Amino acid sequence: MIGMTNAGFVRARSPEAKAQRREAILAAAAELGLRHGVRSVSLGDIARAVGIAKSALLRYFDTREDIYLTLAADGWAQWARTLRERLGDPVDTGADALAAALTESLSAQPLFCELLAHAPLNLERHVSIESARAYKLTALDAVTEIAGLAVGVEPRLTPSGAGDVIAAVTALAAALWQISHPPESLVKLYAEEPRLAHASVNFPVRLLHMTRTTIAGVLAVA
Amino acid sequence: MIGMTNAGFVRARSPEAKAQRREAILAAAAELGLRHGVRSVSLGDIARAVGIAKSALLRYFDTREDIYLTLAADGWAQWARTLRERLGDPVDTGADALAAALTESLSAQPLFCELLAHAPLNLERHVSIESARAYKLTALDAVTEIAGLAVGVEPRLTPSGAGDVIAAVTALAAALWQISHPPESLVKLYAEEPRLAHASVNFPVRLLHMTRTTIAGVLAVA
Numbered sequence: 001m002i003g004m005t006n007a008g009f010v011r012a013r014s015p016e017a018k019a020q021r022r023e024a025i026l027a028a029a030a031e032l033g034l035r036h037g038v039r040s041v042s043l044g045d046i047a048r049a050v051g052i053a054k055s056a057l058l059r060y061f062d063t064r065e066d067i068y069l070t071l072a073a074d075g076w077a078q079w080a081r082t083l084r085e086r087l088g089d090p091v092d093t094g095a096d097a098l099a100a101a102l103t104e105s106l107s108a109q110p111l112f113c114e115l116l117a118h119a120p121l122n123l124e125r126h127v128s129i130e131s132a133r134a135y136k137l138t139a140l141d142a143v144t145e146i147a148g149l150a151v152g153v154e155p156r157l158t159p160s161g162a163g164d165v166i167a168a169v170t171a172l173a174a175a176l177w178q179i180s181h182p183p184e185s186l187v188k189l190y191a192e193e194p195r196l197a198h199a200s201v202n203f204p205v206r207l208l209h210m211t212r213t214t215i216a217g218v219l220a221v222a
Numbered sequence: 223m224i225g226m227t228n229a230g231f232v233r234a235r236s237p238e239a240k241a242q243r244r245e246a247i248l249a250a251a252a253e254l255g256l257r258h259g260v261r262s263v264s265l266g267d268i269a270r271a272v273g274i275a276k277s278a279l280l281r282y283f284d285t286r287e288d289i290y291l292t293l294a295a296d297g298w299a300q301w302a303r304t305l306r307e308r309l310g311d312p313v314d315t316g317a318d319a320l321a322a323a324l325t326e327s328l329s330a331q332p333l334f335c336e337l338l339a340h341a342p343l344n345l346e347r348h349v350s351i352e353s354a355r356a357y358k359l360t361a362l363d364a365v366t367e368i369a370g371l372a373v374g375v376e377p378r379l380t381p382s383g384a385g386d387v388i389a390a391v392t393a394l395a396a397a398l399w400q401i402s403h404p405p406e407s408l409v410k411l412y413a414e415e416p417r418l419a420h421a422s423v424n425f426p427v428r429l430l431h432m433t434r435t436t437i438a439g440v441l442a443v444a
Binding site for chain 2: 132176188217
């Protein structure tokens with residue numbers, strides 16, 4: 001075990017080793033964020049999980065926010081990839097098929113849903129301008145691709161209407177994710193306070209309902 | 223000046239003096255939150271602005287999150303009050319009148335818009351169960367009253383549809399507020415990166431558009 005730990009502290013020197021180390025850092029941060037909530041994971045926690053010193057981690061990322069913003073960018077790219085596979089040659093078309101695809105794909109990316117709230121509130125504010133640029137451009141590419149796919153599935157959507165759908169769905173997913181994953185103290189409160197029993201929210205069910213509503217609204221005002 | 227500072231440290235003993243001190247703490251936190259953003263204000267900053275010791279402040283509130291969650295509750299109550307005055311005996315009715323009332327009243331409460339994002343993500347997670355209960359019940363009362371007012375202005379809304387409108391509008395306001403108030407680094411990035419020029423968002427204009435869309439959608443799926 002001591003040998004393994006020491007091996008972890010060896011500096012990665014080849015480009016391949018560096019890329020592997022970077023992926024290991026991201027994977028550890030993703031796992032810790034999913035298990036404990038992104039807000040409570042420190043740079044030290046991530047370094048410990050990878051088995052490297054904090055100083056070694058800082059050769060790859062400036063801040064914990066930099067790590068999580070990179071994972072948020074990966075989340076946007078993954079979401080676009082999933083939807084490309086599902087909607088590129090769609091079996092069903094129309095508003096309901098689009099709502100189901102957007103919602104189910106988001107529900108399958110819990111860390112991305114958590115990061116959608118953290119990105120504008122915390123993450124973007126504690127990274128270099130270059131990290132912010134990389135994140136924003138990746139997100140923009142994903143939104144552009146998803147908007148195109150959405151118009152393909154529901155041709156009554158304009159490109160700008162499709163953009164409104166994506167903006168609303170991600171804002172709703174960010175809010176609903178936090179509400180549907182309350183801390184222990186709120187779980188206890190909801191159980192003991194009958195007037196707050198409604199506050200428990202089923203994320204995929206509620207997101208699907210709100211996404212259908214949003215698409216219907218975008219089509220109605222177009 | 224030394225006399226004034228010392229006077230600030232005298233313990234408030236009468237109920238009136240205690241209530242005044244509590245209001246002074248909330249007012250100082252509100253002003254600092256508006257000026258610098260809620261995320262960057264510490265308990266020590268608030269104590270300094272009131273002119274009391276941090277230990278004295280802790281007799282009123284457990285944490286900085288407790289202070290800001292109290293201000294968020296005040297925000298819900300204020301929003302309901304504004305809408306009661308505007309919509310209790312409305313001049314205009316219909317979906318557009320409702321969208322304008324919801325949007326303009328939210329835009330007039332910038333601190334509340336900022337707190338709408340912080341409450342579920344950060345504030346609710348760092349307060350006692352009693353503080354969480356007080357916040358949730360105040361918010362619930364406000365939502366119930368605003369839903370009733372919304373149905374009065376747009377009678378095609380069901381009570382549950384009105385609830386969906388309020389849930390969506392507050393989620394959108396929370397997201398749009400953060401996006402439309404970027405940190406300096408993002409302002410610089412948007413200015414120098416043509417592909418990101420669209421990322422600058424006018425909060426009231428965009429919120430009105432998304433609110434109209436949401437109401438149209440709720441009416442369409444009802």
